[in-house]
Amino acid sequence: MLTLKVNGKTHKVDASKETPLLWVLRDQLGFTGVKYGCGIGECGTCTVLIDGKAERSCTITADSVQGQEIVTIEGLPADHPVKQAWISEQVPQCGYCQPGMILQAVDVLTSQPGASKGDMAQAMDDVICRCGTHPRVLSAMELAAGKMKGSGGAS
Numbered sequence: 001m002l003t004l005k006v007n008g009k010t011h012k013v014d015a016s017k018e019t020p021l022l023w024v025l026r027d028q029l030g031f032t033g034v035k036y037g038c039g040i041g042e043c044g045t046c047t048v049l050i051d052g053k054a055e056r057s058c059t060i061t062a063d064s065v066q067g068q069e070i071v072t073i074e075g076l077p078a079d080h081p082v083k084q085a086w087i088s089e090q091v092p093q094c095g096y097c098q099p100g101m102i103l104q105a106v107d108v109l110t111s112q113p114g115a116s117k118g119d120m121a122q123a124m125d126d127v128i129c130r131c132g133t134h135p136r137v138l139s140a141m142e143l144a145a146g147k148m149k150g151s152g153g154a155s
């Protein structure tokens with residue numbers, strides 16, 4: 001039995017220690033905002049926050065993050081500046097990559113508050129979007145960065 005803290009709640013999960021976090025979150029806990037893409041840590045669509053840091057849930061075991069704070073897209077508040085900016089800039093197209101894209105953006109904007117647009121582009125480059133939303137991603141990140149700066153940051 002594993003104990004995971006997800007989106008502010010503690011869950012007991014019957015899973016083997018080797019089970020990737022992705023499958024525990026999706027199949028056992030029902031957080032289907034966590035998407036499966038490549039399964040080998042290359043695309044970023046399965047990204048979640050672990051203690052505030054963007055991590056690829058397909059390549060880490062659920063066992064290894066027991067006791068840490070896991071946040072999926074479902075746990076990011078609706079009024080979070082990044083979510084709000086995504087809506088303002090109408091970022092998604094098909095939407096499949098967007099939960100991972102948003103959570104990576106939250107990490108980047110929180111950990112690099114003075115990031116330039118170039119810094120943001122570099123930090124987001126390895127989250128793959130087959131719909132080509134990166135230009136709107138960067139516009140939304142610039143918008144969110146301004147709001148987070150004004151509020152002293154946001155988690």
Ligand code: FES
Nearest residue numbers: 037038039044058
């Ligand atoms: S599904 Fe995890 S990085 Fe692609």
Ligand code: FES
Nearest residue numbers: 094095097129131
């Ligand atoms: S919005 Fe379709 S893959 Fe990114």
